[in-house]
Amino acid sequence: MPWMTEWAGPFPIFAAEASGAHLTDVDGNEYADFCLGDTGAMTGHSPAPAAAAIAAGSRRGITLMLPSEDSVAVGEELARRFGLPFWQFALTATDANRFALRLARAITGRPKVLVFTWCYHGSVDETLAVGTAGGTAARPDNIGPPVDPALTTVAVEWNDATALQTALATGEIACVLCEPAMTNIGIVLPEPGFHDSMRELTRATGTLLAIDETHTICAGPGGYTAAHGLDPDLLTIGKPLAAGVPAAAYGMSDDVAARVLEHNERLEVSDVGGIGGTLSGNALSLAAMRATLAEVLTDGAFERMIELGARFEDGVREQISAHGLPWHVTRLGCRVEYAFSPEPPRSGSEAAAAVDRDLDRFLHLHALNRGVLMTPFHNMALISPATTAEDVDRHGEVFAEALDRLAML
Numbered sequence: 063m064p065w066m067t068e069w070a071g072p073f074p075i076f077a078a079e080a081s082g083a084h085l086t087d088v089d090g091n092e093y094a095d096f097c098l099g100d101t102g103a104m105t106g107h108s109p110a111p112a113a114a115a116i117a118a119g120s121r122r123g124i125t126l127m128l129p130s131e132d133s134v135a136v137g138e139e140l141a142r143r144f145g146l147p148f149w150q151f152a153l154t155a156t157d158a159n160r161f162a163l164r165l166a167r168a169i170t171g172r173p174k175v176l177v178f179t180w181c182y183h184g185s186v187d188e189t190l191a192v193g194t195a196g197g198t199a200a201r202p203d204n205i206g207p208p209v210d211p212a213l214t215t216v217a218v219e220w221n222d223a224t225a226l227q228t229a230l231a232t233g234e235i236a237c238v239l240c241e242p243a244m245t246n247i248g249i250v251l252p253e254p255g256f257h258d259s260m261r262e263l264t265r266a267t268g269t270l271l272a273i274d275e276t277h278t279i280c281a282g283p284g285g286y287t288a289a290h291g292l293d294p295d296l297l298t299i300g301k302p303l304a305a306g307v308p309a310a311a312y313g314m315s316d317d318v319a320a321r322v323l324e325h326n327e328r329l330e331v332s333d334v335g336g337i338g339g340t341l342s343g344n345a346l347s348l349a350a351m352r353a354t355l356a357e358v359l360t361d362g363a364f365e366r367m368i369e370l371g372a373r374f375e376d377g378v379r380e381q382i383s384a385h386g387l388p389w390h391v392t393r394l395g396c397r398v399e400y401a402f403s404p405e406p407p408r409s410g411s412e413a414a415a416a417v418d419r420d421l422d423r424f425l426h427l428h429a430l431n432r433g434v435l436m437t438p439f440h441n442m443a444l445i446s447p448a449t450t451a452e453d454v455d456r457h458g459e460v461f462a463e464a465l466d467r468l469a470m471l
Contacts, residue, residue, distance in 0.1 A: 068438040070427035075435075080107035082448030085435060093435040094453040096443035101277055104302035105358045106448035112305035115353035116346065125344035132348035136311070139355045143284035144275070144297050146313035151343035155276040155300025156184025158312040159239060161337045162296045163188060165314075166237035166270045169321040176229055176238045176269075178220040180410025182246030183239060183274050184300075192410075193217040193225075219409040220244055221252060223259040230267040237270040237296070242286035245277040247413040248440050249392040249399045251406065257292055264295075270318065272296035276310075280444065281395035282368070283361050289395070304350035305358060311351075363447040367396035370445045370454050374398045377458035385465045396445040428464045429457070 066074060076088045083106055085095045098104050105112065137149040152158045163175050163186065175188050180201075183189040190204040191211035198212045211217075216235060218225040229235060238260065244250035264271045273294040275285035279302060282289040287297060295318050300310030314322065326332055375393040378400050382389045388404040401407075403416040422441060429436050434457050436443055443457065 065438075070423040070430065070438065075430070082106045082109075083446050083450070083453055084448075091433065093430070093433050094449075094456055095435045096445070096449075096453075096457065097435050097437045098444045098446055099301075099306065100437055100439070101280075101301045101444060103306050104280070104444055104446055105305040105354055106446035107306070109305055109354070109358045109447070111353045111357035112307075112350050115349045116305075116307060119346045119349035122345065122349075124346045125341055127340060127344075129343070130345050130348055132345070132352045133343060136348055136351045136355065139352075140299075140311055140313055143355075144287050144299075144313055145284070146294070146297050146315055148316070148319040149311050149313045150338075151348070152300070152310040152312065153308045153339065153342055153347070154184060155274065155298060155310050156186055157339065157342070158298040158300055158310040159183045159186045159189070159272075159274060162272050162298055162312050162314075163237055163239065164336050165318075165322055166272065166296065168325050169318070170236040170268065170270065172234055172236035172269075174214060174216055174234045174236065176216045176218065176226070176235045178240055178244065178410060179217045180247040180414050181217075181220075181240065181244060183241075183298075184276075187211075188214045189239065191215045191217045193219060219411060220250055221256050221408050223256060223263070226260060227263050230263050230269055233267065235267070235269050237272050238264055239272045239274060241274050241276075242278050242290070242292060243281075243394055244410055244413070245394070245397070245442075246439065247410045248401050248407065248416075249394050249397065249442070250408070250410060250413050251392065251394065253408065257290065261293060270295040272298060275299045276301050277397070278394065279359075280367075280371075280397040283359065283364050286394075302359065303354060304347050305354045307347050307350040309347035309351050358447060364396070367445045367447060367449070370449055370451065371396040371398055373451060374443055374445065374454045374457065377454065378461060381458070381462045381465055384462075385469060387465070397442065398445075399440055399442040401440065424468075425461075425464055428467070429460050432460045432463070434460045 078086050078088045085093045140149050141147050177189045179192045190201050191198050192201050198217045200207045200211050216229045271294045278286040295315050297313045303309045375398050378391045391400040392406050402418050407413040
C-alpha cells in the first residue's frame, strides 16, 4: 500500500500481531501504538466484543446484498449520536463522501462542491484541490487528476468566512464538505463563530453542508458535531466504525432524504447511477459496527480516552516549554498533535508551511526505535480505549529524550 512508504527509516516494520493498544513485529519488538491504523483501529486492535461479533458473523453469511437487523440497530445508534435520522452504508469514508457529493449535486442541480485548502476526504477527486491566487488547482501531490479540479471544485482557506461567502454567492456550489476541524494537515481548529457563519451562509445560499467526522469522531461519541452542537445536512464517517473491518456510513436530514427519494423516484434504476456497491452494507461489516458502537466506542470509553489525551497534551507541552522550543501542541478530544510553529495555524496553508519533513522523520524514528509508534503523517497521536496512562507516560519519556538529543546538535 503506497502510504506505507511514509514510515521513517529504511527498514519497514512487519507486523506480527496486535492487541489493544500494543503491536508486536516479526522480530518480537513491542510498541505502544498511537497510530492505531491512522484511526482505523481507534477502538484498539481486535477489541473482544467486535472480534466476537466478526467471528460469529462470518459463520452466518458475510455478504448477502440484503438488509440485516444489525443495519436497523446501527442506523438508530448513528441517529442518536449525530442527530441525523436517515443513514446508508458504504465500505470507506472515501465512498461515503463521494456518494454524499453526488447526491448533493443531484438534488440541488448545481455543478460544483466547495472544500478547504489542504483538506483531506479520502481519494475523492473533487477534494484533492487547493486554492491559489488564480482560483482552484490540483494539490501538488494529486496523482493523475482526471480533470482540472477548477471544473468541479472551489477551494478556500479554512476559517476564512469572507472567502466562503464570496464563493457561495455565485450560486454554483451544491455542497460544502469539511471536517469540523482539519486533521490531515495537522490539527487546525475552527475559530470561534466560524461554524455558525458557515451554517448561516450555506442556508442563505441554498447550499448543503456536509460534515466529515471520520477523524473527528475523536472529539466524543457523536464526534465534533454532537460535542459542539453542529447541524449539518449530511454527515459522513468511516474508519473506526467496525473496529477495523471496512465500513462507513453517510447520514442525511429529513429534508435531504425527502429530496433524494423524490429524485430517485424519477429514475428507472438505482444500481448503476454511481452510488452504492455490491459489498456496501454487507452483513459482516454491519455486525462489526453494531458491536463496536454498542460495546467499544461507548460514552464511558470516550471519557477515559479524552482524559488520557489531556495527559498526553500536558506532557508534551511541559517538555516543549522546558526546552524553550517555538513549537505548539493541539488536542482534539483524544487526538493530540505537536508541530513546529509557535502558535497553532489558522488555515491549511499555514499548517502546510510549518511542516518540516526531516524533523518529522527524526522524531518518528527516534520514537519507533524506543517502542513508540506515532502516526507517520505529522506528529499525531490517537488514544484508544485500551491505551493506558503508562503508555502515555512512555511517550512523554521518549519525547523528552528526543528533545534532549536535538538540543545537543
